[in-house]
Amino acid sequence: MQTGRHFAILGAILLSLSCGWAVSPSGMTLEQRQGAVFLDSLSIPCPGEVFAALNKACRPNWATLVTPATAPVTTDRAQLAMAVGVLAADGYIAVEAQDGQQVKNIGREIIAMAKALGVSQSLLGRGNSLVEFADNNAWDALADELAATEGEVKSTMMVQKDRDLVLLTSVAAWVRGLEIATRVVLSDDGLRGEEVIEQPDLAASLVMMTGNLPARLAANPRVQQLKQALATASGLLAKDQPSREQRIKNLRSIHEACALATRGIMASAKVNASPTPSSSPVR
Amino acid sequence: MKRSFLSAALMAFTLVPLGGQPSTPASAEGENPAAPVPSEAHRLAAGAARIFTGEGFRLREGEWSPSVTKGTPVFLKVTLFTGVEYGFVVATPGEGRLAITLFDASGKEVNTEARDAGGPSRVAVRIAPKKSGVYFVKLELVESPDASPTDISLVYTYK
Numbered sequence: 078m079q080t081g082r083h084f085a086i087l088g089a090i091l092l093s094l095s096c097g098w099a100v101s102p103s104g105m106t107l108e109q110r111q112g113a114v115f116l117d118s119l120s121i122p123c124p125g126e127v128f129a130a131l132n133k134a135c136r137p138n139w140a141t142l143v144t145p146a147t148a149p150v151t152t153d154r155a156q157l158a159m160a161v162g163v164l165a166a167d168g169y170i171a172v173e174a175q176d177g178q179q180v181k182n183i184g185r186e187i188i189a190m191a192k193a194l195g196v197s198q199s200l201l202g203r204g205n206s207l208v209e210f211a212d213n214n215a216w217d218a219l220a221d222e223l224a225a226t227e228g229e230v231k232s233t234m235m236v237q238k239d240r241d242l243v244l245l246t247s248v249a250a251w252v253r254g255l256e257i258a259t260r261v262v263l264s265d266d267g268l269r270g271e272e273v274i275e276q277p278d279l280a281a282s283l284v285m286m287t288g289n290l291p292a293r294l295a296a297n298p299r300v301q302q303l304k305q306a307l308a309t310a311s312g313l314l315a316k317d318q319p320s321r322e323q324r325i326k327n328l329r330s331i332h333e334a335c336a337l338a339t340r341g342i343m344a345s346a347k348v349n350a351s352p353t354p355s356s357s358p359v360r
Numbered sequence: 361m362k363r364s365f366l367s368a369a370l371m372a373f374t375l376v377p378l379g380g381q382p383s384t385p386a387s388a389e390g391e392n393p394a395a396p397v398p399s400e401a402h403r404l405a406a407g408a409a410r411i412f413t414g415e416g417f418r419l420r421e422g423e424w425s426p427s428v429t430k431g432t433p434v435f436l437k438v439t440l441f442t443g444v445e446y447g448f449v450v451a452t453p454g455e456g457r458l459a460i461t462l463f464d465a466s467g468k469e470v471n472t473e474a475r476d477a478g479g480p481s482r483v484a485v486r487i488a489p490k491k492s493g494v495y496f497v498k499l500e501l502v503e504s505p506d507a508s509p510t511d512i513s514l515v516y517t518y519k
Contacts, residue, residue, distance in 0.1 A: 104463060104466075104467040104468050104469055105435070105463045105467035105496055105498070106467070107467070109435055109467070109496075110435075110463075110467050110496060112435065113435035113436060113437040113496050114424070114426075114434070114435065114436050114437065115436075115437045116422070116424055116436060118421070118422030118423070118424075119420065119422045119423070119424055119436065119438060119514075119516065120436065120437050120438055120439065121439075122439050122441070123420060123421070125418060125420075125518070126420070126441060126444060126518050127441070129441070129443075129444050129518060129519065130441035130442070130443050130444050130492070133442075133443030133444065134443060217416070217418070220418060221418060221419065224418070224419075224420070224421045225421060227421065228421025228422060231421075231422075272441075272442065272492045273441055273492060275492070276439055276492070276493065276494075278439075278465070278493070278494045279439045279494070282437075
């Protein structure tokens with residue numbers, strides 16, 4: 078009788094495992110988790126979310142993180158798409174710093190990038206709105222308008238079936254956000270905000286997605302630098318509970334890899350502008 | 361005032377459905393198309409999200425617009441941060457009753473606060489994650505007048 082009950086329990090466990098239940102029946106199955114959609118437009122946190130989380134964790138001095146908006150002079154569409162992502166992240170920083178002039182500059186640069194990408198027609202009104210909101214210190218509206226501008230560039234690229242470029246824009250924005258976040262956390266004695274950076278699953282997903290880019294994009298040196306930054310982040314964030322010293326070292330490595338990638342994205346062939354902060358201020 | 365302007369702007373400009381579309385090679389280089397027309401489901405979801413944006417939440421640019429049938433839920437992977445509040449909204453132009461459920465990385469259901477977004481075809485939940493990391497959003501057509509696929513759209517807000 079007892080043995081029969083054991084068999085029944087064992088049978089139920091085997092049945093549930095065969096159905097993919099790795100948690101209680103009311104939770105998600107392993108199969109469902111593995112099959113969940115990963116959508117670059119929603120699954121990758123936008124810089125605004127990352128910075129909102131940092132704000133709650135450690136109140137960064139955003140004014141020190143604002144950098145000049147200098148878009149690259151290039152005809153490389155992959156670089157232009159990535160530059161839109163970097164500029165969008167910089168726009169959020171300028172909004173957090175309440176630097177209206179910088180937001181206007183960044184908006185202008187994003188629209189210039191959109192023109193170079195051939196997706197600017199629907200953006201003509203955005204520039205005026207950015208100027209108006211900046212002049213009125215309407216910071217929330219500015220953040221929304223910047224996000225809408227970036228979103229519109231991406232959605233129009235989708236219409237043009239440039240889905241891979243949309244991915245590059247989202248990834249570049251995240252890498253720029255990671256560069257800033259690591260800088261902020263490394264500047265804090267208590268490493269407050271570290272949990273915002275520690276997203277190994279996300280980094281691994283982005284490594285996988287960018288690994289599926291077509292050969293013509295994968296061969297682009299700037300895309301390779303971006304992928305290298307992701308690989309560095311993915312590898313180091315996956316390390317299990319390292320010491321404080323090792324964590325600092327890892328954060329610094331991630332920061333430097335991300336800074337290198339964004340510098341490459343924003344560098345022109347003619348003018349070697351460096352709109353990203355150098356890695357030197359990081360201890 | 362600015363919120364209503366933004367809502368109108370978002371209505372006028374927002375996105376084409378992005379979910380589940382296969383990668384395709386670049387084309388139409390040199391063209392300069394206007395912004396895509398938003399789907400009706402997305403228009404409704406963005407409108408219903410006003411219950412959050414009116415409270416200082418920012419609407420995340422982007423959407424997920426799959427088709428669902430009753431009894432076959434769909435799942436989206438997201439990354440949420442502790443210290444940030446999120447508001448998720450799903451809507452359909454159909455007559456079905458929708459549900460949103462959130463799960464943590466291990467697949468365990470997490471508590472959310474249901475918000476009134478204007479009826480069973482427009483559902484909203486708020487969550488303040490206790491831990492940063494991967495979460496899963498489950499969208500489900502709980503009731504439907506027929507068995508045909510229904511267009512839905514998910515948007516989310518944060519502050």
